[in-house]
Amino acid sequence: MAKRENWGSKLGFIMAAAGSAVGLGNIWKFPYTAGENGGGAFVLIYLFFVVVIGFSVMLAEFAVGRRKQLAAVGAFKSEDRRWTFAGALGVLSALLIMGFYPVVGGWSLAYVSKVFTGLLNAPEAIASTFDSFITNPLVPLMWMVAYLILNIVIVVRGISTGIEKAGKVLMPLLFGILIAISIKGLTLPGAMAGMEFLFKPDFSVVDPSVILAALGQAFFSLSLGMGIMITYGSYLPKQENLVSNAAIVTVMDTAVALLAGIAMFPAMFAFGIAPAQGPGLVFVVVPTIFAEMGGVGTIFAALFFIALSVAALTSSVSLLEVVVAYFIDEKGFSRPKAVVVSSSIMVVLCVLASLSLGGVGPKVFGTGAFDIFDLLTDKIFLAFGGFFVSIFAGWKLSKSDLQNEVTNNGSIKFGLFGIWYALVKYIIPLTILWVAFGGIRDGFESGAGPIMIIGLLIIAITAVFSKKL
Ligand code: TRP
Numbered sequence: 001m002a003k004r005e006n007w008g009s010k011l012g013f014i015m016a017a018a019g020s021a022v023g024l025g026n027i028w029k030f031p032y033t034a035g036e037n038g039g040g041a042f043v044l045i046y047l048f049f050v051v052v053i054g055f056s057v058m059l060a061e062f063a064v065g066r067r068k069q070l071a072a073v074g075a076f077k078s079e080d081r082r083w084t085f086a087g088a089l090g091v092l093s094a095l096l097i098m099g100f101y102p103v104v105g106g107w108s109l110a111y112v113s114k115v116f117t118g119l120l121n122a123p124e125a126i127a128s129t130f131d132s133f134i135t136n137p138l139v140p141l142m143w144m145v146a147y148l149i150l151n152i153v154i155v156v157r158g159i160s161t162g163i164e165k166a167g168k169v170l171m172p173l174l175f176g177i178l179i180a181i182s183i184k185g186l187t188l189p190g191a192m193a194g195m196e197f198l199f200k201p202d203f204s205v206v207d208p209s210v211i212l213a214a215l216g217q218a219f220f221s222l223s224l225g226m227g228i229m230i231t232y233g234s235y236l237p238k239q240e241n242l243v244s245n246a247a248i249v250t251v252m253d254t255a256v257a258l259l260a261g262i263a264m265f266p267a268m269f270a271f272g273i274a275p276a277q278g279p280g281l282v283f284v285v286v287p288t289i290f291a292e293m294g295g296v297g298t299i300f301a302a303l304f305f306i307a308l309s310v311a312a313l314t315s316s317v318s319l320l321e322v323v324v325a326y327f328i329d330e331k332g333f334s335r336p337k338a339v340v341v342s343s344s345i346m347v348v349l350c351v352l353a354s355l356s357l358g359g360v361g362p363k364v365f366g367t368g369a370f371d372i373f374d375l376l377t378d379k380i381f382l383a384f385g386g387f388f389v390s391i392f393a394g395w396k397l398s399k400s401d402l403q404n405e406v407t408n409n410g411s412i413k414f415g416l417f418g419i420w421y422a423l424v425k426y427i428i429p430l431t432i433l434w435v436a437f438g439g440i441r442d443g444f445e446s447g448a449g450p451i452m453i454i455g456l457l458i459i460a461i462t463a464v465f466s467k468k469l
Helices: 010-021 024-036 040-068 072-079 081-097 101-116 123-135 139-156 160-186 192-199 208-221 228-234 242-271 278-291 295-331 335-356 369-396 399-406 417-446 449-468
Strands: none
Touching (some): 010 160, 010 228, 010 242, 010 295, 024 040, 024 101, 024 208, 024 242, 024 278, 024 295, 040 192, 040 208, 040 228, 040 369, 040 417, 072 081, 072 228, 072 295, 072 369, 081 369, 081 449, 101 139, 101 278, 101 335, 123 139, 123 278, 139 295, 139 335, 160 242, 160 278, 192 242, 208 369, 278 295, 295 335, 369 417, 369 449, 399 417
């Protein structure tokens, strides 16, 4: 077998994996999801899932990928054709996430231009500007297309070099801006109430759907449950330490999410903005923070949205690449053809998602496209993807192979191997089932139940038909 292409450097790998992980999930989704789910208790449960489930599943994905030396679909398929569906489910998840992610990526691009065209001049109008912007049928679509074109350009050229370079510069910039915003926010009068909201758990607000939201957030944010980390792991050299790589990516991703929370909530409470803003949260809070700073504020706000757009891009190219790699590897498409086909499907989904926010377009059980794609992926597909990877690693691969892979044939000490193995084999699959079914039952009250059941049916159908893939 030909030697597989490897990452340019250890830093390059970490940056690419962290670049995939750190994105809208951390800076856009985490704060508003925490806000909608009551704050502290959600954050604590999310952190628990990140450490116990997220890290372990990431390590399992790296190990499976490097063991098999194949991307997601191939890694499952080469072991047992009946497992092809687990990879196929990942391709489907990537398509559906790319059915709304570029919509939000487009908002972020649009806000780079908005901060220069007077957005910050009327702080009281910032919230209504966001609402009228996203419900406008046409303008967000243009930005979404611009955002998708950026993805296409990067992925057509092959993702490795460009993405590695952009990440190395812009991730630190993003980190720096978030720290600056946090300091600014924390010094505002009344800011501490925001820290309390974010970190002081009130378990009386916890119900099964809050727990499922925390699990979904952990998977989404860490880019788990759909084979991206299997694919990235397949490019890792044999002497690399998988355990420490998984730990570094997990810590970086979680640090950015928490930092984004610290950047938003204190300021939000200081300004009297409600925490349950929904998806508009960053787009309202960040401009409001910078509005009172005059000219410098404009520059900071622009830098923030540029960095957010780039963080989003480094994530979405990894999603687009999953679908593209599938068409190249399994269907024999050329790279440009695979990109055109994949992104055409995504444009259609994104148009539906964007229009649904203005109340236009088809609904399923009263839920619009944007929310359907979000619900299906983050509440169902990723969790079940994590479930299947765990079962695959724990039950299909032999324990000694797995141990050799994570310890580099015994040359690396991993004292917690026994615990990790028990987690992957038994505890994580059971926990995911328990959380998912609890959440689905609970979801019926909010009207989300039927969509989740549809998600389960799609998984079942994929399992039946995927042998043809
Ligand atoms: N983790 C990314 C974010 O936080 C989104 C993402 C990229 C993703 N690749 C993924 C989510 C794979 C799930 C699976 O924005």
